[in-house]
Amino acid sequence: MASSLLHAGWLTVDALSASCQECPVSSLALFRPRLRRPSAAPVLPRGGEVQRRRVGRPHLLAALFFTAYAALSVTKHLQLRSTGYDLGIFEQAVRAYAELRTPVSELKGAGYHLLGDHFHPILATLAPLYRLFPTPLTLLTAQAALLAVSVIPVTRLAIRTTTPRLGTAIGIAYGLSWGLQKAVAFDFHEIAFAVPLLAFSLEHLALRQWRPAAAWALPLILVKEDLPLTVAAIGLYILLSGRRRLLGTAVLAYGVLSGLLIVLVVIPAFSPDGHYAYLHTATQATGGNPITRLLLPPQKLGTLLALLAPTAFLALRSPLIVLALPTLAWRFWSTTPAYWGLDHHYSAVVMPIIFLAFADALGRLNRTGLVTRAVAVSVAASLLALPFLPLRDLAGPAWRPSPWAGAACEVMAAVPDGAEIGAVNYLAPQLTSRAHVYRFPQALDSGTKPEWLLISDPARGGMPGFPWELPRQPEIPSLGYRLVMERSGIQLYRLAYR
Numbered sequence: 001m002a003s004s005l006l007h008a009g010w011l012t013v014d015a016l017s018a019s020c021q022e023c024p025v026s027s028l029a030l031f032r033p034r035l036r037r038p039s040a041a042p043v044l045p046r047g048g049e050v051q052r053r054r055v056g057r058p059h060l061l062a063a064l065f066f067t068a069y070a071a072l073s074v075t076k077h078l079q080l081r082s083t084g085y086d087l088g089i090f091e092q093a094v095r096a097y098a099e100l101r102t103p104v105s106e107l108k109g110a111g112y113h114l115l116g117d118h119f120h121p122i123l124a125t126l127a128p129l130y131r132l133f134p135t136p137l138t139l140l141t142a143q144a145a146l147l148a149v150s151v152i153p154v155t156r157l158a159i160r161t162t163t164p165r166l167g168t169a170i171g172i173a174y175g176l177s178w179g180l181q182k183a184v185a186f187d188f189h190e191i192a193f194a195v196p197l198l199a200f201s202l203e204h205l206a207l208r209q210w211r212p213a214a215a216w217a218l219p220l221i222l223v224k225e226d227l228p229l230t231v232a233a234i235g236l237y238i239l240l241s242g243r244r245r246l247l248g249t250a251v252l253a254y255g256v257l258s259g260l261l262i263v264l265v266v267i268p269a270f271s272p273d274g275h276y277a278y279l280h281t282a283t284q285a286t287g288g289n290p291i292t293r294l295l296l297p298p299q300k301l302g303t304l305l306a307l308l309a310p311t312a313f314l315a316l317r318s319p320l321i322v323l324a325l326p327t328l329a330w331r332f333w334s335t336t337p338a339y340w341g342l343d344h345h346y347s348a349v350v351m352p353i354i355f356l357a358f359a360d361a362l363g364r365l366n367r368t369g370l371v372t373r374a375v376a377v378s379v380a381a382s383l384l385a386l387p388f389l390p391l392r393d394l395a396g397p398a399w400r401p402s403p404w405a406g407a408a409c410e411v412m413a414a415v416p417d418g419a420e421i422g423a424v425n426y427l428a429p430q431l432t433s434r435a436h437v438y439r440f441p442q443a444l445d446s447g448t449k450p451e452w453l454l455i456s457d458p459a460r461g462g463m464p465g466f467p468w469e470l471p472r473q474p475e476i477p478s479l480g481y482r483l484v485m486e487r488s489g490i491q492l493y494r495l496a497y498r
Contacts, residue, residue: 462489
């Protein structure tokens with residue numbers, strides 16, 4: 001798929017070259033980088049047709065990546081490889097907003113208010129769409145669209161700072177970047193909203209368009225509680241530019257004050273424990289030098305190398321790169337190892353910053369050959385990594401049906417709408433659109449006994465589960481549940497006496 005995207009980009013540029021035969025600039029010259037620093041009024045080649053093609057290409061590239069992202073996440077869900085943690089949790093939140101209720105998630109716990117866990121009220125914007133299409137596929141498709149839209153500003157800035165051909169290549173490398181692919185593959189997360197907001201904001205920062213940059217940055221505080229740090233960093237960046245000091249100061253203060261309000265007041269107000277649960281990972285003392293804590297163990301340095309390598313490390317030449325520091329700082333300072341590596345969705349927010357810094361850095365170089373080689377390295381790195389990343393599944397595995405899909409659908413059809421049910425992680429998001437789903441076996445451990453239980457027993461031919469689910473399954477009959485239906489190891493129990 002990556003090669004076809006790259007080929008499509010080259011064909012677009014060939015068409016652009018053909019349209020310029022009457023232009024005094026030869027078609028060969030269009031393939032050479034004409035380097036310039038980004039400006040608020042970029043110089044475009046003469047000819048309205050050329051200008052239209054230059055503007056339209058990023059949107060076509062975004063459409064191609066939307067198709068790929070949506071195909072990957074939708075097929076994964078249909079194969080029963082999505083999870084209650086986290087797709088089910090977020091669907092319960094969006095479903096609650098669509099029904100004009102508070103965002104309570106039974107998968108997190110009975111009556112658990114999700115704004116007491118993370119601050120993401122921006123999820124409410126999905127409520128009208130979910131009202132029309134009440135299914136987890138709505139969330140997955142929306143995430144694919146949000147991530148794909150971020151390709152537009154990255155490609156657009158790269159075209160401005162290099163050439164249409166090289167800029168398109170950078171857009172392809174960005175769309176294939178491992179941070180975005182990992183986010184697509186790991187269900188749905190609120191940070192999908194942050195990726196395009198950051199991309200558009202940094203594009204305007206590179207063009208020194210301060211007010212639009214600030215306008216795109218302001219909604220970030222509604223995405224997640226750590227992003228006010230990034231908003232503050234954007235305000236400081238504008239402030240240090242020297243021309244919009246009042247605007248920069250206002251954005252800086254907005255980021256700092258909103259972050260403190262969210263973490264110290266809003267989240268504790270909704271939290272069942274009365275405090276922000278993740279703050280201890282930032283304040284927990286581990287001893288030693290703070291620099292050592294930020295850079296060790298080596299896994300953290302490996303993540304830094306993986307982030308910068310697709311840009312041939314030239315992203316470090318742009319001042320925009322400093323805007324990645326808030327996200328990297330809280331991740332590496334945390335004592336949670338999951339934040340340090342390449343898995344999950346944590347690096348998706350950093351990807352637009354890295355690649356926009358790369359595009360900006362290329363516009364600052366005066367060596368044509370170096371720019372061309374750097375773009376070649378970026379594309380090559382993305383293509384070489386593709387066999388090890390989730391989009392590789394679109395070459396075949398993504399389209400193979402799950403051997404348990406038919407059995408699971410048959411069993412779940414026996415669950416009535418609106419039922420209270422405890423389900424294993426892989427089956428939970430299949431029911432969150434029409435039932436009140438609890439997490440098995442955590443619901444039983446907390447004293448909640450839903451009327452129904454849906455499990456998968458690998459010992460009886462069922463789909464594999466998570467380690468914490470298996471030891472509790474033999475205890476189910478002793479808790480008052482009786483087996484109602486079983487197909488291919490997928491079992492449905494109902495509470496005999498309630």
